[in-house]
Amino acid sequence: MRRSLLFFLPFLLLQCRRQHVETIAVKGSDTELNLVLQLAEAYMEIEPGVSVSITGGGSGVGIAALINGKTDIANSSREINKYEIGMAGNRHIHPESFVFAADALAVIVHPSIQLDSLHLSDLGKIYAGDITDWAQTGAGAGRISLYGRQSNSGTFIYFREKVLHRDFSPDLKQMNGTAQILEAVRNDPGAIGYVGLGYLTDLHGTLREGIRIIRLSDGHGGPAVSPLEKSAVQKGLYPLTRPLYQYTDGFPEGKLREFMEFEKTTAAESIIEKNGYLLPRDAGLAASIR
Amino acid sequence: MNRRFFWDRFFEKALYGAAWVSVMTLAGIFLLLLYNGAQTFISIAPGDFFSFSRWNPAAYDQPTFGIGAMLVSTLLVTAGAMCITIPLGIGTAAFLSEMASPRLRNVLKPAVEMLAAVPSVVIGFLGIVLVAPALAAAFDLPNGLNALNGAILLGIMALPTMVSVTEDAIHAVPGHYKEASYALGANRWETLVHVTLPACKSGILAATMLALGRALGETMTVLMATGNATSLPHGIFDPVRTITATVAIEMGEVPFDTPHFFSLFACALVLFLITLAVNILAERMAARFRKKGQ
Numbered sequence: 001m002r003r004s005l006l007f008f009l010p011f012l013l014l015q016c017r018r019q020h021v022e023t024i025a026v027k028g029s030d031t032e033l034n035l036v037l038q039l040a041e042a043y044m045e046i047e048p049g050v051s052v053s054i055t056g057g058g059s060g061v062g063i064a065a066l067i068n069g070k071t072d073i074a075n076s077s078r079e080i081n082k083y084e085i086g087m088a089g090n091r092h093i094h095p096e097s098f099v100f101a102a103d104a105l106a107v108i109v110h111p112s113i114q115l116d117s118l119h120l121s122d123l124g125k126i127y128a129g130d131i132t133d134w135a136q137t138g139a140g141a142g143r144i145s146l147y148g149r150q151s152n153s154g155t156f157i158y159f160r161e162k163v164l165h166r167d168f169s170p171d172l173k174q175m176n177g178t179a180q181i182l183e184a185v186r187n188d189p190g191a192i193g194y195v196g197l198g199y200l201t202d203l204h205g206t207l208r209e210g211i212r213i214i215r216l217s218d219g220h221g222g223p224a225v226s227p228l229e230k231s232a233v234q235k236g237l238y239p240l241t242r243p244l245y246q247y248t249d250g251f252p253e254g255k256l257r258e259f260m261e262f263e264k265t266t267a268a269e270s271i272i273e274k275n276g277y278l279l280p281r282d283a284g285l286a287a288s289i290r
Numbered sequence: 291m292n293r294r295f296f297w298d299r300f301f302e303k304a305l306y307g308a309a310w311v312s313v314m315t316l317a318g319i320f321l322l323l324l325y326n327g328a329q330t331f332i333s334i335a336p337g338d339f340f341s342f343s344r345w346n347p348a349a350y351d352q353p354t355f356g357i358g359a360m361l362v363s364t365l366l367v368t369a370g371a372m373c374i375t376i377p378l379g380i381g382t383a384a385f386l387s388e389m390a391s392p393r394l395r396n397v398l399k400p401a402v403e404m405l406a407a408v409p410s411v412v413i414g415f416l417g418i419v420l421v422a423p424a425l426a427a428a429f430d431l432p433n434g435l436n437a438l439n440g441a442i443l444l445g446i447m448a449l450p451t452m453v454s455v456t457e458d459a460i461h462a463v464p465g466h467y468k469e470a471s472y473a474l475g476a477n478r479w480e481t482l483v484h485v486t487l488p489a490c491k492s493g494i495l496a497a498t499m500l501a502l503g504r505a506l507g508e509t510m511t512v513l514m515a516t517g518n519a520t521s522l523p524h525g526i527f528d529p530v531r532t533i534t535a536t537v538a539i540e541m542g543e544v545p546f547d548t549p550h551f552f553s554l555f556a557c558a559l560v561l562f563l564i565t566l567a568v569n570i571l572a573e574r575m576a577a578r579f580r581k582k583g584q
Contacts, residue, residue: 060543087545145432150518151348152543160350167350170521173435173529174539176514180418187423188433 026054028062028075031196059154074247077154102278104197104227105240107214115139117215117224129169147193150174186210198276326555333549347550359522363530370441371505379452387460406450410510417515435517438526448501459493499572509534
């Protein structure tokens with residue numbers, strides 16, 4: 001009996017020590033998940049007294065958690081909507097938005113599809129279900145299979161607002177996460193999907209194989225641009241570039257503030273770029289950040 | 291009042307209370323679902339809810355709430371799972387209790403039961419990386435995220451329930467039934483098919499119903515492996531989105547006290563009523579067979 005007590009003693013002591021560790025809870029966007037995870041790890045290395053816990057679930061889930069007072073930071077790849085602001089107000093939560101990085105949404109297809117570029121409006125027709133066969137786009141033949149995210153994802157909403165301007169086709173396969181979309185597109189010869197820029201490269205920054213990245217042109221007569229062409233993206237020529245937000249309840253203070261300021265340091269910026277994301281100043285977003 | 295008497299009464303009451311806890315919980319769940327689910331119909335006509343119009347609560351302009359396609363999807367996947375789990379389960383149980391040597395049995399039975407301990411998210415993962423590509427290759431499909439994939443995975447997940455309940459039922463068949471059959475010159479196969487299995491019909495039925503309940507309610511696996519397209523499936527090779535997947539996907543982000551919120555409760559209520567009906571039916575039939583047996 002005494003022995004078993006001795007055995008547990010170190011754990012009890014650890015338990016006591018842990019209580020002095022400050023925790024920051026971060027929840028939301030799956031697009032931001034990997035990036036914020038790495039930023040948090042880098043932050044915890046220089047600030048051992050703070051523990052940052054990060055969970056995904058989708059932008060909607062993160063914002064809902066912020067409104068319900070269950071997270072310190074809500075990651076979101078879309079802007080908070082007026083409905084959510086209203087609900088937050090009812091619960092005396094005051095969401096403040098911060099843009100710490102930017103993301104270009106890449107449209108990918110199976111490599112067997114002989115398609116190089118698409119107009120944004122044709123992409124919309126494909127995802128709305130008006131175009132159902134690759135023959136209609138001049139890229140061989142075969143039924144198009146649509147892959148996208150679930151409705152709790154900020155990317156779902158962003159893509160609909162920016163590309164479709166109406167509802168997705170009911171045949172859209174709603175995947176559980178971006179990695180699943182990537183995996184599905186790789187295996188399905190008729191597939192088209194959309195993923196965040198960060199998912200196109202692996203940890204060493206090399207491009208993933210088995211997918212074809214489509215160049216996009218928008219309605220302003222500009223050239224079709226790949227999200228990998230950095231200079232074009234910086235000029236704002238790639239149509240699917242979006243800010244990545246973090247929301248807090250009121251202006252952050254204490255450790256929370258320190259963490260968010262860390263995200264603006266050069267160390268953090270190199271992590272952001274290494275993961276294939278863009279710095280806000282590089283994304284041609286100046287106008288969209290308030 | 292003496293001490294012994296007091297404690298006796300005390301435990302009687304305590305156990306009485308314990309027995310009521312599950313009943314009250316069930317009633318509570320039902321009332322909660324009913325209270326929230328019923329409010330759906332303040333803003334959505336029942337005719338629109340129980341229709342094949344698209345399930346699109348987060349629509350760009352006009353939300354629609356048709357549960358028809360999801361109901362068909364749920365029934366399709368569950369029926370497929372039962373087609374796999376019933377023959378496989380009865381076969382496994384019969385082999386385990388009638389044919390297998392004790393040594394083999396001691397290995398096989400825990401192995402089947404361990405299957406129940408595999409988390410559903412792991413099974414779903416295998417569905418994506420293993421079953422989906424295999425189905426796509428076998429049936430020449432563009433992808434394997436469809437109803438059949440879900441049915442196969444659910445069939446496997448329901449197997450432990452099917453096997454252990456069926457095996458218990460086979461064990462409960464009195465030994466002299468089999469002895470009489472052997473005495474009449476029947477071999478082991480004939481005895482199994484014509485004597486043992488018919489004698490434990492009620493048990494097999496109960497096993498089927500329990501497995502059915504398991505398959506109906508499973509969420510994570512189907513959510514991961516069936517593609518979640520909201521359109522009405524036209525066959526087992528179409529992607530489907532079940533009621534459970536819909537509730538799981540959308541409950542996390544839905545704003546409270548909105549038509550969408552209430553409609554998710556209505557979905558859960560529909561699912562609850564289906565499983566309740568299955569269970570009541572199972573009880574009825576099991577009771578009838580029991581009477582016949584006597």
